[in-house]
Amino acid sequence: MSNANQFNRRDFIKFAGAAGALVVSKSGFARATKPPIGRVVVIGGGYAGATVAKYLRLWSLGSIEVVVVEPNSQFVSCPLSNLVLGGSKSINDLTFGYDALKSNHGIKWVQDTVTAIDASAKKVTMLRGELSYDRLVVAPGVDFNYDSLPMLVSVEAQQQIPHAWKAGWQTVSLRKQLEAMPDGGVFVMNVPKAPYRCPPGPYERACQVASYFKAHKPKSKVIVLDANSEIISKKGLFTKVFNETYAGIVDYRPDNAITNVDVATKTVSTDFDKIKADVLNVIPPQRAGKIAQIANLTEKDYPWCDINFLTYESKLVPNVHVLGDSVAAGLPKSAHMATNQAKVCANAIVQLFAGQAPDPAPVFANTCYSYVTDKSAMHVANVYRYDEGKKIMVSAEGGGVSISPSEKEGAYAVAWAQNIWADTLT
Amino acid sequence: MKPINNTYFKIAWFKNSASLALLLTTSVCMPLIGNAAEVSAFSDVQNIHIRQLAASCAACHGTQGNSVAVIGDDGANAVLAGMAPAEFTEKMLGFKDGSRKATVMHHHAKGLTVDEINQLAVHFSQQKRVVTTALKSQILKADHE
Numbered sequence: 191m192s193n194a195n196q197f198n199r200r201d202f203i204k205f206a207g208a209a210g211a212l213v214v215s216k217s218g219f220a221r222a223t224k225p226p227i228g229r230v231v232v233i234g235g236g237y238a239g240a241t242v243a244k245y246l247r248l249w250s251l252g253s254i255e256v257v258v259v260e261p262n263s264q265f266v267s268c269p270l271s272n273l274v275l276g277g278s279k280s281i282n283d284l285t286f287g288y289d290a291l292k293s294n295h296g297i298k299w300v301q302d303t304v305t306a307i308d309a310s311a312k313k314v315t316m317l318r319g320e321l322s323y324d325r326l327v328v329a330p331g332v333d334f335n336y337d338s339l340p341m342l343v344s345v346e347a348q349q350q351i352p353h354a355w356k357a358g359w360q361t362v363s364l365r366k367q368l369e370a371m372p373d374g375g376v377f378v379m380n381v382p383k384a385p386y387r388c389p390p391g392p393y394e395r396a397c398q399v400a401s402y403f404k405a406h407k408p409k410s411k412v413i414v415l416d417a418n419s420e421i422i423s424k425k426g427l428f429t430k431v432f433n434e435t436y437a438g439i440v441d442y443r444p445d446n447a448i449t450n451v452d453v454a455t456k457t458v459s460t461d462f463d464k465i466k467a468d469v470l471n472v473i474p475p476q477r478a479g480k481i482a483q484i485a486n487l488t489e490k491d492y493p494w495c496d497i498n499f500l501t502y503e504s505k506l507v508p509n510v511h512v513l514g515d516s517v518a519a520g521l522p523k524s525a526h527m528a529t530n531q532a533k534v535c536a537n538a539i540v541q542l543f544a545g546q547a548p549d550p551a552p553v554f555a556n557t558c559y560s561y562v563t564d565k566s567a568m569h570v571a572n573v574y575r576y577d578e579g580k581k582i583m584v585s586a587e588g589g590g591v592s593i594s595p596s597e598k599e600g601a602y603a604v605a606w607a608q609n610i611w612a613d614t615l616t
Numbered sequence: 617m618k619p620i621n622n623t624y625f626k627i628a629w630f631k632n633s634a635s636l637a638l639l640l641t642t643s644v645c646m647p648l649i650g651n652a653a654e655v656s657a658f659s660d661v662q663n664i665h666i667r668q669l670a671a672s673c674a675a676c677h678g679t680q681g682n683s684v685a686v687i688g689d690d691g692a693n694a695v696l697a698g699m700a701p702a703e704f705t706e707k708m709l710g711f712k713d714g715s716r717k718a719t720v721m722h723h724h725a726k727g728l729t730v731d732e733i734n735q736l737a738v739h740f741s742q743q744k745r746v747v748t749t750a751l752k753s754q755i756l757k758a759d760h761e
Contacts, residue, residue: 245671249664262760285756358760526675533671537664549665553732554672555724571720573727588712588726592719598690599719605685605693606676608750612684613674615751 226255228543231314231321233304233481234329235260238514238528240291240614242327245536247295254543257298257321259314264288265615268388269525270561270607271357274365276398277406278564281362290616307485309507325539327502328487328495329513329532330479331356332387332523335493339451339474347453351470355387367469368399373407375468378458380448381416385494386476387515387523389423390570392416394560395471397428400436401563412440413467415460417447417475423522424560424570424591431562431595448472478516487512494518499576499583500548501538502531511535521574521583522558525610530554530574551576552583559603567603568592666735673736676720680743684750692719698745701737708733 230246232239235258243256265286273279292299302316313322334353336343342351352360352367368377377399381392396414403410421428421442432440443463450459456470477483477493487495487504495512496505502517504510513535514528521527538548553575559567572589576582592599670681673696677683681696696704710716711725712733718725725733 249667264754264757264760266756266760281756283753285754285760286751287754290751356761358756362756529675530672533668537668541664547661549661549668551665553665553669553728555727557676557720557724569720569723571723573724575727586727589723596719601687602676602692602720605683605687608685609678609683609693610675611751612748613679616679 224253227253228324229255229257229322230325230327230539231323232256232258232327232329233314234258234331234479234514235262235265235288235299236329236331236514236528237525237610237614238532239327239329240265240288241529241532242329242513242536243297244291244295244614245533246539247297249536250540250543252296254540255298256295257300257323259300259302259304259316259321260288261301261303263301266357267525267607267611268355268357268391269610270603271354271361272391272395272398273561273564274357274361275354275368275395276401276561276564277365277369281357284357286611286615288615291614294616304481305484307481307507307510309485309510312509323509325509325511325542327511327513327535327539328479328482328485328504328516329528330481330516332476332515333478333480333483334474335477336474339448339472341451341453342472342474350453351451351456351472353473354471355391355473364469364471368402371407371410371468374409375407376411376413376465377403377469377471378413378415378456378465378467379471380458380473381414381418381422382473382475383417383447384422385523386473389522389524390428390558390560392473393421393423393428394562396440396442397431397436397560397562400439403439404436408439410439412436413465414440414442415446415448415458415463415465416442416444419445424568427568427591427595428560428562435562476515478512478518482512482516485510487516492518499581500534500550500552501542502535503538511539519583522556522570524556524558526556526558529610529614530556551578553586554583557606559599559606561600561603562595563600565597565600566595567600568595569599569602662735666732666739669732670736670739678748681740682743682746682748684748695745696740697743699737699740701734701741704737704740705733708737 232243243258246254246256267284274281304314304316306315352364354360354364396412400412432442446460448458456467478488478495482495495516496518497512502511513531515523534552541548555573557571559569561567570591573586574583575586577584676693677696683693683695686693708725711718711721
């Protein structure tokens with residue numbers, strides 16, 4: 191009981207008008223008769239943020255107060271969003287609300303943007319208010335680094351040349367450009383230097399656009415400019431698909447980082463090529479989400495967040511945990527990975543509030559599907575376990591990829607999406 | 617419910633206030649977390665290890681093994697909640713040693729220890745089977761990024 195004071199020595203949100211309006215669910219009301227043992231504020235309502243919020247409530251049996259701060263009112267899934275470019279899915283198939291998540295678990299929700307973190311006062315500042323916390327979880331996804339491509343910073347430039355690497359209106363915009371492009375046109379896209387969100391994603395995107403061209407605009411081309419020296423995920427499988435299924439359509443060029451873009455003419459330059467595109471998609475280099483940089487959760491020379499893999503607590507700032515794509519890890523920045531990290535973190539935070547040690551040896555699995563046509567997909571799957579010597583998550587033996595893409599795995603990929611959406615958002 | 621609109625509330629800081637003192641006095645007399653059973657569940661390291669590993673399966677098999685999308689033809693993305701431990705163990709050990717045909721699961725089963733498979737079998741057998749449906753999607757709003 192000696193820890194009780196520290197759990198309650200925190201500040202309160204007071205509502206003008208309706209005190210207690212934050213308590214949103216039946217279970218929330220039932221629990222509200224007991225004071226919470228602490229408050230966790232979660233920045234970001236993506237796969238990682240939504241999952242950590244849910245599992246903190248579940249595994250603390252409702253005794254930890256959880257407040258999520260997220261600027262968007264809807265969740266749009268990046269997984270499957272390349273199918274919007276291929277034309278077999280609509281963005282409206284991938285868009286969900288947060289209502290079920292909030293009401294099922296009594297999660298408090300603030301639609302706002304966090305602008306600052308004061309770790310010594312345990313306080314976050316938003317555009318329209320402040321929140322105090324006992325522990326903070328930062329799950330902001332990735333931020334685009336336009337240092338090398340300053341001509342693409344503006345909204346206007348991105349209307350011409352979308353990144354479409356955060357699913358939403360840019361995905362829709364890129365699809366519309368592909369639909370409007372005449373047959374015989376050239377689609378140029380890039381792969382940024384790793385690490386970036388979703389390692390196989392750009393190659394899947396090339397396949398999706400090629401699949402659309404093959405069916406509807408067979409004289410058109412897909413040129414892939416890769417800043418890396420080779421395909422960095424599912425290499426053998428993608429190479430085969432590029433060379434066989436999309437022979438004559440996909441032109442893959444490794445070691446070909448974009449050095450300049452002329453927005454008006456959609457012309458890209460690399461050290462080797464200068465190409466005028468009809469439709470141009472530039473996926474900028476990436477770094478930890480903006481708030482992670484502002485809050486000094488990253489080092490100057492390395493733009494990702496170093497964390498303790500048992501708790502996901504920052505190595506730089508105490509009581510602040512980081513999840514998802516912002517984490518510095520030799521692991522794929524995938525949705526399944528983000529949810530796994532969130533569950534290890536939720537487990538650890540519940541233990542820490544109870545004055546107990548976290549699990550000393552977490553284990554989790556990652557399954558990632560990529561669609562190569564409108565129906566066929568292929569996977570990479572691995573178990574990861576904590577290595578006590580290296581103090582990181584390492585790949586267990588026995589993982590691997592599909593023998594070849596198949597429609598059967600295409601169906602599995604849909605089932606994966608439906609299950610991870612339900613797990614994350616209900 | 618609609619998201620909380622921050623223009624409707626202000627933040628007040630109550631450090632050293634009478635309200636805080638009252639709350640502290642009250643709360644030290646109350647149990648820290650629910651009842652004793654709940655507290656002991658938290659501190660059981662093996663229990664928390666397996667619940668997190670089991671939760672990792674949710675991406676394909678649903679929350680606590682209640683899959684919302686079982687693939688009819690071959691039973692992939694199976695419901696694990698309430699599965700008999702013997703059935704779970706037999707299938708997983710078959711995936712692990714290669715005697716059972718798999719598309720994806722061998723890549724997971726080979727990475728798990730026999731002990732972990734046995735504990736997952738017990739864990740999933742204890743989960744309540746609930747009928748679940750896929751989440752309904754929405755029309756993307758204009759104000760989304």
